Amino acid sequence: MNSPLKTAAPDAIVHPLKQQKPESAELSPEMKLVQEALFKHVGKPIPRKEDGRLITGKGRFSDDFSLPGQTYAAIVRSPYPHARINGIDKTEALASPGVLLVLTGEDILADGIRDIPHNPVPSTNFDMKLRAKDGSHAFTGPHFLLPSDKARHVGEAVAIVVAETAAQAADGAEKVMVDWEELPFVTDTAKAAEPGAPTIWDEVPDNVFIDTTFGDVEGTNAAFAAADHVVKAEFHVHRVTGVTMEPRASLGSYDPETKRYTLYAGSGGAVRQKNELSKVLGIEPKDLRVLSFDVGGNFGTRNRVYVEFGLVLWASAKIGRPVKFTATRSESFLTDYQGRDLVSKVELAIRKDGKFLAMRSDNLSNVGGRAVSLSPLSKGSGLITGSYDIPYATLRARAVFSNTMCTQAYRSSGRPEVTFAIERMCELAADQLGFDKLELRRMNLIPPSAMPYTNAVGSVYDSGEYEKNMDRALEISEWATFDARKVEAARRGKLLGRGFANYVESSIGTPKERAEIEIKEDGNIEVIIGTQPSGQGHETSFAQVVADMLQVPVEKVWIVLGDTDIVSVGGGSHSGRSMRHAGTVMAMASADLLAEGRKRSAELLGSTPDQIDFEGGVFKLRNSNQTIDIFELGRRTRASHGPLRVIRDNEMHTPVFPNGAAICEVEIDRDTGHVQIVRYTTIDDVGRCINPLIVHGQTHGGIAQGVGQAMWELCAIDPVSGQPLAGSLMDYGMPRSDNMPSFNCEIAEVFSPTNPLGIKAGGEGGTTPALATVVNAVVDALSEFGVKDIQMPVTPANVWRAMNNGRKAS
């Protein structure tokens, strides 16, 4: 098979799971530590350490910080989807009460402020390699803090106004006069890639800046030629936005004495913000300190640098006072990095007994006005065949510019899109060819015996028991007794429908992570790590891991995050990477720490390290009653050896593949088309589960975001004016307490062979199959109307229309 990995990665990079293992390989210190661990904390539903401050109003969110002499910024934004900036007149704004400063794209060029180095193409060893049509590295569109040429989407920042108060800044922003020249625009994904569409960047006249084909084209063609059936469909997994409850906020200051900048800004990882923003400002990374403590939701939207973060730093140096910017909810709707927006055309070749033979997929990702991240396209590309053994596949992966806000990874980046496609294809194939939809899936599932399994586009699934997940989900959802519930619902005038979806997803993420562990003099253990939680409970789950590795009570372990003067290296939190990367490097650092501890104890007890045992947090000289506690050892050797402290770096490229199944039951009102979810069941194989309380919570939230997209959420754009229509929570449908059900969730733990603790990832799995299972349930409920497919979101209007179109058709 012509694997894309062969062309993408040099021959030297062999997937770790595909390497020959020497017979007598010695266990690594961290593997030994994990295998011998007693796990007193890991696996327990321990309530979170971080809750104390958050339930008493003592959280530290970005806008909670204020500095003496602070000023406020407001942003002038483009009212047009595509318009040339012929000039900007600041005069009236500068004369407005309290206004101190107005800056535009011309000032950016004059000051040599550089574009944000987003580096949008995923580049770990096992990411799908996305390239331009000619195979070259793609032009991705520079992202300056303020453009000087033109605005490429509604809401693009074109000037910053700084004033004494927030209200004065907002007043001043109204008085900045921009000489706009409106240009033809395109916002629709498919239309942006059509010949003759308005050009967003002159460098890419046809807007399609990524066009890469993966898989075995000849093999796929041959399999299609030999197939008994071919099922075709087209899907659009529409644009949504993250709606973090904390609007993005930033506070920048500059100290002329030390020539250092400080930024308070919640994000998905302060280290990335520091590195990229220092390049924007043209300063050394050490001259920028970024602080990111409590973050009010991320879901991917905050992983990349926002222009306002650079603007407040730049402006603060200009006026010599701190500058604060906090987005309004409307600004968040317009300009938070958005999610999804993938059009896919899919074909499935099937043998007459139901065996899937081959698949073709043409995936087109709408990145918006410039490419901030190609994670969604890339992540999905590796997973087009889903949980099924499909021997041949070809994928054409394209990305297109349009006059919309940029897209980015959003809750389970790229995976819900392709899961939607393959799971809808299963339903359509079963319906068209007369198979039972569960049996068709079952006969094509990848069996555990095939693991590690290389799929037709080259992804290596590490482990999983897919059919077992499916059986368990069917059992706990009471699938078998559905008919009785359907009859009961019908008596109340409701249409009951059920949907099923399998899923497999990938967790890759930035490969590097560092852990620093120190035994403190006060009897606590401090762990410094570069991930950035926004509700995932790292302060608790990471402490559980270190507590078990060092055999101390979890109360003694404290996780330090979010200040780049303390946290030097760190990949941040995205792609479900944190527990796995942090768990691995913390296990390694713990092994290092215990090795150092054995050495020091041996010196104190007059022996050699190999004679020292460690148990219950105590070093012990073998065959003696001489012992020393780990904290005591730290204290007693501090003067002679320095703090008992280790720093460990790790780089891990191998992805893991969480998997599972989800089942949804919906009731639809015959008269109004209103859809209510009445049951929702999931099984998620997360690998080793460190804290089930937290993992279940992640699953619940993930489900809500997937269900939200399927049912209500939509970044609607008026096709005539190009104006976004969802500018507040009044016109963007959200999951709320009264439209969501309670969930029935179970965790499966098939340990991953890729890392010492066997972790996969939790949380994204709630989202990944949700779109498919909800739509499958709605189509099932509407089957009596002849409905075969429906475009998301399944709002009452869409459902009512489908019912009536179906009626006419039948």
Add this chain to the structure above:
Amino acid sequence: MSRITITVNGTPQTRDVEDRTLLVQFIREHLGLTGTHVGCDTTQCGACTIHLDGKAVKSCTVLAVAADGSQVTTIEGLAEGGKLHDVQQAFHEHHGLQCGYCTPGMIMASVDMIRRHDGMLDEHTVRHELEGNICRCTGYHNIVKAVLDAAEKHRAAHAVAAE
């Protein structure tokens, strides 16, 4: 500008404020009580919920001058004598919060709901009455569990008190 006095968490606070100042701005910016959050500016999300004269209200939609002379309780004033309120405790035990941004508003709304219903709450009522508080992290599952648990405690405590 107007001079107003609002009693916040038991302490009278007198400030000169612009007439356009919102109550939430008064609480956050004038008093530095940053536990009350702003999530939407349009009275949709409930992150800014506080108690105004004993009732849960969204403080982004009340002018500070309109609250002159009132009693306000914020999340910072809920725990008494270092002991968490039952609703705070229940949110912790049931993992009813993740990022914690909606949590203060969610807790203040829940405390008021339990009081109004004397703790006589079921899942349907809790879901219906919390509809004006948006959470993006939890899917509401554990929030509902937490509120029902705190309501149960409220009922039990009042049953004891009535005996």
